[in-house]
Amino acid sequence: MTRYILRRLGLLLLTLFLTSMIVFLITNLLPGDVASILLGREADEVALENLREEMGFNDPLPIRYLDWLESFFVGDWGSSFSSQENLRELVLNRLGASLQLAFLTLLLAVPLAMLLGVYAGLNANRWSDNVISISTLSVVSLPEFVTGLVLIQVLAHTLNWFPPSSIINAEMSFFETIPFMVLPALTATMVLLAYMARLTRAGVIEELQKPYVRTATLKGLNKSTVLFKHVLRNALLPTVTVIAISFGWLISGLIVIENVFNYPGLGRLLVFAIDTRDLALIQAITMVVVVGVVFANLLADLLYAYLNPRIRLK
Amino acid sequence: MNSIIVKLFQKPSTAIGTTLTLLFLCLALFGPWISPYSATETSSTIRSAPSLERWFGTDHLGRDVFSRVLIGTQSILLLAGVGTLLAVLIGTFLGLLSGYWGGWFDEILMRFFDSLLAIPAMLFALLLLGVIEAASVGTSRSFLSNLSVLFVIAIVYIPIVARVVRSEVLSLKEKGFVEAARMRGESLLFILFREILPSVLPALSVEAALRFSYAIFLVASLGFLGIGIQPPTPNWGLMVNEARIFVSLAPWSLYFPVAAIAVLVISVNLMADGLKSALQSNIEILPQRLFQSSQRHQASSAPDSKSDTVVELQNLTVSYSQGKQTLDAVRDINLKIEPGQIYGLVGESGSGKSTLALAVMRYLSANGSLTQGAIYFSGQNIWTLNEKSLKNIWGSQMSLVPQNPMASLNPSLKIGEQMIESLNQKDLSRQEALDAALNWLGKVNIPDPVRVSRSYPHQLSGGMQQRVLIAMALSNSPKFVVLDEPTTGLDVTTEAVMLDLLRDLIREQQTAALYISHDLGVVSQIADRVAVLYAGELVEDATVHDLYQQPVHPYTMGLLNSVPKLGQSKREVTLHSMQGQIPSLQDLPSGCVFAPRCPLAVDQCIQQRPELELINDEIPNRKIRCYRWEEILSKKTDLIESLQTQLDQADPINSTKKLLEIVHLKTQFHLPRTLIDLLKRQPADIVKAVDDISLNLKQGRTLGLVGESGSGKTTLARAIAGLTPANDGEIKLDEDVLTPKLSQRSKEMLKKLQLVSQQPEEALNPYMTIGQSLQRPLQKLNQSSDAETNLKNLLNQVGLDEGYIVRLPSQLSGGEKQRVAIARAFAADPALIICDEPTSALDVSVQARILNLLSRLQQEKQSSYLFITHDLAAVSYLADDIAVIYLGELMESGPASAVFEPPYHPYTEALLSAVPSASQQTQTKHIRLEGDVPSPTQKPSGCPFHTRCPRFLGNICVEKTPPWQLDDQSHGIYCHIPRDELKQLQSSLTQTEADT
Numbered sequence A: 001m002t003r004y005i006l007r008r009l010g011l012l013l014l015t016l017f018l019t020s021m022i023v024f025l026i027t028n029l030l031p032g033d034v035a036s037i038l039l040g041r042e043a044d045e046v047a048l049e050n051l052r053e054e055m056g057f058n059d060p061l062p063i064r065y066l067d068w069l070e071s072f073f074v075g076d077w078g079s080s081f082s083s084q085e086n087l088r089e090l091v092l093n094r095l096g097a098s099l100q101l102a103f104l105t106l107l108l109a110v111p112l113a114m115l116l117g118v119y120a121g122l123n124a125n126r127w128s129d130n131v132i133s134i135s136t137l138s139v140v141s142l143p144e145f146v147t148g149l150v151l152i153q154v155l156a157h158t159l160n161w162f163p164p165s166s167i168i169n170a171e172m173s174f175f176e177t178i179p180f181m182v183l184p185a186l187t188a189t190m191v192l193l194a195y196m197a198r199l200t201r202a203g204v205i206e207e208l209q210k211p212y213v214r215t216a217t218l219k220g221l222n223k224s225t226v227l228f229k230h231v232l233r234n235a236l237l238p239t240v241t242v243i244a245i246s247f248g249w250l251i252s253g254l255i256v257i258e259n260v261f262n263y264p265g266l267g268r269l270l271v272f273a274i275d276t277r278d279l280a281l282i283q284a285i286t287m288v289v290v291v292g293v294v295f296a297n298l299l300a301d302l303l304y305a306y307l308n309p310r311i312r313l314k
Numbered sequence B: 001m002n003s004i005i006v007k008l009f010q011k012p013s014t015a016i017g018t019t020l021t022l023l024f025l026c027l028a029l030f031g032p033w034i035s036p037y038s039a040t041e042t043s044s045t046i047r048s049a050p051s052l053e054r055w056f057g058t059d060h061l062g063r064d065v066f067s068r069v070l071i072g073t074q075s076i077l078l079l080a081g082v083g084t085l086l087a088v089l090i091g092t093f094l095g096l097l098s099g100y101w102g103g104w105f106d107e108i109l110m111r112f113f114d115s116l117l118a119i120p121a122m123l124f125a126l127l128l129l130g131v132i133e134a135a136s137v138g139t140s141r142s143f144l145s146n147l148s149v150l151f152v153i154a155i156v157y158i159p160i161v162a163r164v165v166r167s168e169v170l171s172l173k174e175k176g177f178v179e180a181a182r183m184r185g186e187s188l189l190f191i192l193f194r195e196i197l198p199s200v201l202p203a204l205s206v207e208a209a210l211r212f213s214y215a216i217f218l219v220a221s222l223g224f225l226g227i228g229i230q231p232p233t234p235n236w237g238l239m240v241n242e243a244r245i246f247v248s249l250a251p252w253s254l255y256f257p258v259a260a261i262a263v264l265v266i267s268v269n270l271m272a273d274g275l276k277s278a279l280q281s282n283i284e285i286l287p288q289r290l291f292q293s294s295q296r297h298q299a300s301s302a303p304d305s306k307s308d309t310v311v312e313l314q315n316l317t318v319s320y321s322q323g324k325q326t327l328d329a330v331r332d333i334n335l336k337i338e339p340g341q342i343y344g345l346v347g348e349s350g351s352g353k354s355t356l357a358l359a360v361m362r363y364l365s366a367n368g369s370l371t372q373g374a375i376y377f378s379g380q381n382i383w384t385l386n387e388k389s390l391k392n393i394w395g396s397q398m399s400l401v402p403q404n405p406m407a408s409l410n411p412s413l414k415i416g417e418q419m420i421e422s423l424n425q426k427d428l429s430r431q432e433a434l435d436a437a438l439n440w441l442g443k444v445n446i447p448d449p450v451r452v453s454r455s456y457p458h459q460l461s462g463g464m465q466q467r468v469l470i471a472m473a474l475s476n477s478p479k480f481v482v483l484d485e486p487t488t489g490l491d492v493t494t495e496a497v498m499l500d501l502l503r504d505l506i507r508e509q510q511t512a513a514l515y516i517s518h519d520l521g522v523v524s525q526i527a528d529r530v531a532v533l534y535a536g537e538l539v540e541d542a543t544v545h546d547l548y549q550q551p552v553h554p555y556t557m558g559l560l561n562s563v564p565k566l567g568q569s570k571r572e573v574t575l576h577s578m579q580g581q582i583p584s585l586q587d588l589p590s591g592c593v594f595a596p597r598c599p600l601a602v603d604q605c606i607q608q609r610p611e612l613e614l615i616n617d618e619i620p621n622r623k624i625r626c627y628r629w630e631e632i633l634s635k636k637t638d639l640i641e642s643l644q645t646q647l648d649q650a651d652p653i654n655s656t657k658k659l660l661e662i663v664h665l666k667t668q669f670h671l672p673r674t675l676i677d678l679l680k681r682q683p684a685d686i687v688k689a690v691d692d693i694s695l696n697l698k699q700g701r702t703l704g705l706v707g708e709s710g711s712g713k714t715t716l717a718r719a720i721a722g723l724t725p726a727n728d729g730e731i732k733l734d735e736d737v738l739t740p741k742l743s744q745r746s747k748e749m750l751k752k753l754q755l756v757s758q759q760p761e762e763a764l765n766p767y768m769t770i771g772q773s774l775q776r777p778l779q780k781l782n783q784s785s786d787a788e789t790n791l792k793n794l795l796n797q798v799g800l801d802e803g804y805i806v807r808l809p810s811q812l813s814g815g816e817k818q819r820v821a822i823a824r825a826f827a828a829d830p831a832l833i834i835c836d837e838p839t840s841a842l843d844v845s846v847q848a849r850i851l852n853l854l855s856r857l858q859q860e861k862q863s864s865y866l867f868i869t870h871d872l873a874a875v876s877y878l879a880d881d882i883a884v885i886y887l888g889e890l891m892e893s894g895p896a897s898a899v900f901e902p903p904y905h906p907y908t909e910a911l912l913s914a915v916p917s918a919s920q921q922t923q924t925k926h927i928r929l930e931g932d933v934p935s936p937t938q939k940p941s942g943c944p945f946h947t948r949c950p951r952f953l954g955n956i957c958v959e960k961t962p963p964w965q966l967d968d969q970s971h972g973i974y975c976h977i978p979r980d981e982l983k984q985l986q987s988s989l990t991q992t993e994a995d996t
């Protein structure tokens, strides 16, 4: 197990290193020049050159990369090109809002997805499973903005249950923000739920076919014992990994959803950053998300290894 | 291919999805021409509601929504389609290379892909597009931004496609047909694109369809965010975004693009989903459903047996429904099992033996049912019981020892817990149950019950797992136990121990047992009575003694004569080979089921089905299903003589020319080290799969290489073939030194050495006809002028006619495929052919034909074989010389006659003693090996066999490598016991055996 953890940690560092390199290269190698973006097209050469020198753009690429990496991990992210706000504060602040949304979504989606998936798996190929399968497939297929708009139409405009967009400001307490989070979270839940339910169903079906289920049944055990103690123990084990896989999926979805509902999270900030061509902000957001995803994966891997004796006792 | 399209349209949801997808493609092609207005043309009537003229109304700028949706189809499908195509092309190429090459290229690429995948797709897309947008201030952006969307889709999906392809390649590159291509020196491109790619295509097309749907999704979402896609492009997502603001005024301009996106993506997904299930091989027998026990029957008859009969099958017919068809898997079975009786049930694959076993336990798969007859268990018709009474019988009165022990234990529960669960029927307290469990683990000879009870299944060896399952099945002292091939997959030495154990336990408890096996030899070791099942019918039913001494049914006779007996050689007899193969359930012959293969069939056999007759007059209580049994019994037919043709061949060629010489060959694998190990400079764990083996093979002879699993026999074969390069030592073939790596061998070297591998199912490229598969080596290595005639000759030599040239492997049976694989090996006219367990995946009746074929071809072509097997009888039949290996080291080698006579190496002695042979009776005390084969990372010092050796001498065996004791006939043994002493010890043993 220690061996396994060490290996995972090593891989994590490698992944972080490589991803940061990818992010850095994308923002530095593509055509265009930050200085001219900042000063506009008409700026004269001397001013441009001064700015480049000042920002270290003339150093060789590897040095710039290391500098950048160091300042990122030290927490010195600089300030926004456009608004001069402190980037770290801005990004972490918005990250908090996004995380709240993500957790609410997971809280709703995970148990529901398990239930649906297990139910469909146990009834594989019957009509109830067909209904679940086709509807989850359809929901998975819909882009989040479509689902979101449908929910706004129905739950906000027609039924008037929730506000259609998230007008949240810093003064509001956590509880006051909850009503504004419901619709975005519901939208994300729909998509995630369908995705995870499908994976769970496949897991249950696969597990049911394994010979140890026969062994257990032919011991004369109760069906509920066979189901809970034997089948689900193994079928739900990969769920940990499923949640981790869904995490990346969830983030992609949240970026869009936040923009549908104007929810003040990282996704909204990212689109704002792109609109204002704020490269430093784009970089910072990407790095924060990537670090989050990588750690979530690590956590899931370790948890899975801990729960699975075949890995734990290696 | 056609069948896949048919299947796609069978399921309504898939059919709808596919049709709609095609429709959208048409719209994309013709949309711009058929749309009533242009996408940007504005009219004075803004936000007008749908009407006959403006089907979908107009938007806030007065543009026609219908036209915009229609024209938008093209851009979204084009972007998504081309982007996916790029990803698929590049991803496939990288996946092929990285899977096939492996090594550092693979390692680096996969790490890189891992990192790319750590960035969520949408984030990555926004990052790239954001940077590109920022960089391209003011330039003409529409084209550039379209290009960057394409680029984004490709980059995001390349890693995913590459991984799918890579994992397919990893399993494909081990297959026989790919290795055969490598062994004839095909180019990398040929192997990747002709041999591997076709088999990757199914999985790839599913993945491509899925990626396509996600790409549409992504393009629409980017449009919605207004990034990478600028107005006034009629992008559906962008239209949604623009229409949102005016949703209360002109909801139609929002609804129609939303509907278009939804319908398109769902259609593509439904198609992909259908494609996936169409490509999955249809599982014929569905697993039993947890919440649905097989349907109950009404009681109609009563058992007609004595009251103490445990199990009685009465006119039993079990069927599987398949679509609209009902197939009778076993028919008209009558059988009675008494207390303490072990009833053997023998049949080849497809005979219905497992169906029968599960029907007896009333545990059939969901589509199976009892269509006739009844099964009585202690006088109760088990198929009329309700669920509760059934549950009371399962486990406590009736239990199962399954095949495949690893899969039959729950991987995430401790052994102790699983044992207790079996025992819990009896209202024991937990402590009592645990004690009983430990007691039982001890009874099945598990050395350390407490430790084992705290282990998980994966921590035990296969033999130990099977012991646990035996303990579980017998721990409630059931009245009846079904043993479903419990030793299949275990090594001979373990199998022998397991059979002893089962026999003793079952006798001791007076349990009735049904022992199912494909192996007549194994059954003869344990059963009292044997029923022979063929194509779903019992053809013969007799006591073990009668059956083996005097088989009556032609099929039984055939079976018994198609396995070589230990000591029988190809020079003395050809094995009996049955024509044809077992009929499929769809077209059973109307008369005797065996008639198409029976050498004695007469008209009556073909017209009318014989009954299972009781032939009490001749031999008490013996049943036969054959019209001609009287003639057979009175030996009026010449069948028995004709079964095994006696041969009187000259002695093996006594050439002194060493064709193959292996000197101190070593093949080692390093287990991966962690960074910490590297820092500590700890050496990696090394598996010495082949540890310093020297051997030679003389021209025109067959060298048999014998060993159990883990002995390194296959690694040795692969090292010689160059597929797993040796690390050290020398391989000399026909005076040339072979390079360890296949890729460095010259064409001349390649031509001299060919391989026939174990799995006929994987031996041939499923997408090439037999003709193509054989043509390639003929052209490549034989450079024959007349390929056509050569091809026909080649097929004739392996007993196949010209009709096979155009067939695909899927149209061939396992035995036929193996013939083609042999033909392919002979195509190069090689000096040496390595046969790696060529018969072990085949049914007994087919094995014989392959062994005969190999032996005939050797006679005709004077070729030499290296024959690798775990089957001692097969090796004794085919080999002129034998080498026995254990844990990667040579134990004994020499001419076959010498190896099978004392003095033996103690390991060889144990192996020989473990062989279950049909003729052998069970009275003598045999040598049984204790414990398991040690793990190859912790090889014992001194003599590697010392941990299990029954003749262990003491410290000397642990400390010193035993000497090579050679006699003048080049028969050698590695052992500390002098040859003479060994001979004396072992001859006296055979002597006592003969006496008893």
Ligand code: SF4
Pocket (backbone or CB within 6 Å): B553, B554, B555, B592, B593, B594, B595, B596, B598, B599, B600, B601, B602, B605, B610, B625, B626, B627, B628
């Ligand atoms: S009944 Fe006829 S075909 Fe069938 S086994 Fe007997 S002789 Fe052969």
Ligand code: SF4
Pocket (backbone or CB within 6 Å): B905, B906, B907, B943, B944, B945, B946, B947, B949, B950, B951, B952, B953, B957, B962, B974, B975, B976, B977
């Ligand atoms: S050397 Fe010793 S341990 Fe090895 S086979 Fe001979 S007697 Fe057995």
